[in-house]
Ligand code: SF4
């Protein structure tokens with residue numbers, strides 16, 4: 077499979093169809109991989125794909141805006157690429173999507189498969205320009221059981237839960253920085269005039285940061301788990317991103333990155349939208 | 356001082372063209388409503404940045420009301436249609452973070468509906484008070 081992947085990329089680079097290819101390479105040990113940026117057709121031998129390729133390389137689209145790119149994508153990462161194209165952050169012509177069939181990726185800390193892989197319906201990537209390998213999709217759709225369970229708590233319990241969690245947060249911004257749809261060069265968290273967010277790191281300010289960030293990625297977040305995986309203090313960000321996915325689906329029947337022709341839910345409206353809760 | 360601490364604070368974001376004028380009308384018509392609402396005028400509910408609502412709760416507001424023109428009557432034609440999408444999502448997200456549903460409301464009040472504005476504020480006040488008293 078690696079060979080096939082390398083050959084495709086080699087050809088693309090040799091024929092100057094792309095300036096850069098972004099894939100995975102082995103990092104410091106057997107269980108670690110990292111993004112690899114390849115420019116030279118003779119340098120493709122280091123590209124690999126395995127179950128530790130956890131990064132969502134769609135992240136780099138907004139960082140290489142002026143280049144033609146080939147990007148190695150798991151089925152789930154393709155949603156990110158499509159979402160960014162929809163948001164006009166990158167043009168479809170400038171990106172060659174190389175889909176890799178995936179059996180699910182593992183968190184190397186725990187050795188367990190990521191939760192998102194359990195009911196994955198894109199193990200066989202969809203919408204890619206090239207596809208390497210064949211994967212078997214899950215029959216069951218994504219479920220929101222943990223979110224539904226959490227929603228049963230009272231608002232007081234919810235607030236207490238998050239306050240506890242955000243006491244741990246060191247506001248390293250890793251979650252924001254790895255998020256492919258958090259691409260604003262002028263993030264509200266950095267702004268000083270006006271200062272939306274106090275630069276003090278305490279539970280309340282941390283919570284404010286997360287509330288605003290979650291609002292900003294609503295209907296755009298593909299629930300890729302990059303933020304959840306990056307967090308050094310294990311804050312269950314997945315409980316937030318899954319909530320976003322659930323709401324987008326339930327309120328607006330929207331799934332991020334799924335359909336190229338449908339606009340993100342907050343970028344549009346329908347005159348027949350519900351207003352049951354408006355006084 | 357004691358009573359001041361317990362006082363309920365509601366931030367009202369009212370659109371310039373309908374609800375703000377509606378609130379004026381309420382006063383003109385001598386309608387009585389809870390004075391706990393502090394009004395901030397916004398150009399349109401379409402301009403209602405969710406960030407400001409989140410900030411209001413963060414800074415200690417007990418409740419927030421956003422009010423604009425009825426659908427179809429927006430001064431900018433479609434601002435309130437965008438708002439109508441942001442509202443349910445934001446309410447649900449805030450609830451997920453532990454901001455009780457009773458604390459956040461939206462309404463349509465036109466410039467002539469002074470009476471309705473008083474009713475809306477009473478309703479919002481009752482909900483926020485219920486949350487504050489009963490948790
Ligand atoms: S990655 Fe974790 S610790 Fe860092 S800012 Fe995000 S939630 Fe906080």
Ligand code: SF4
Pocket residue numbers: 251254255256257258293296297298299300301302303304317
């Ligand atoms: S799961 Fe996290 S990193 Fe991925 S798109 Fe959503 S917010 Fe961004």
